[in-house]
Amino acid sequence: MGRASERYQPRHAEASVLHGVIREHLDDFLRAAADRADGAGLREFIAREFREFLTCGVLAPTAVPGCAASVVH
Numbered sequence: 001m002g003r004a005s006e007r008y009q010p011r012h013a014e015a016s017v018l019h020g021v022i023r024e025h026l027d028d029f030l031r032a033a034a035d036r037a038d039g040a041g042l043r044e045f046i047a048r049e050f051r052e053f054l055t056c057g058v059l060a061p062t063a064v065p066g067c068a069a070s071v072v073h
Contacts, residue, residue, distance in 0.1 A: 013057025
């Protein structure tokens with residue numbers, strides 16, 4: 001089986017169900033996590049990864065070509 005293309009092909013993550021759920025509920029989720037942890041909330045890198053997913057469409061600590069928010073931390 002050959003690969004159709006070796007070039008990076010951007011996906012349209014903003015049209016996915018996952019993107020929609022995170023976009024609509026991220027703030028509520030982060031607030032609920034903070035409430036359950038006596039204000040501590042989630043570790044900052046977790047919140048950052050979710051926010052970068054909304055910008056770049058990738059939910060992973062990787063560099064994405066053409067995404068300004070995509071920096072390996």
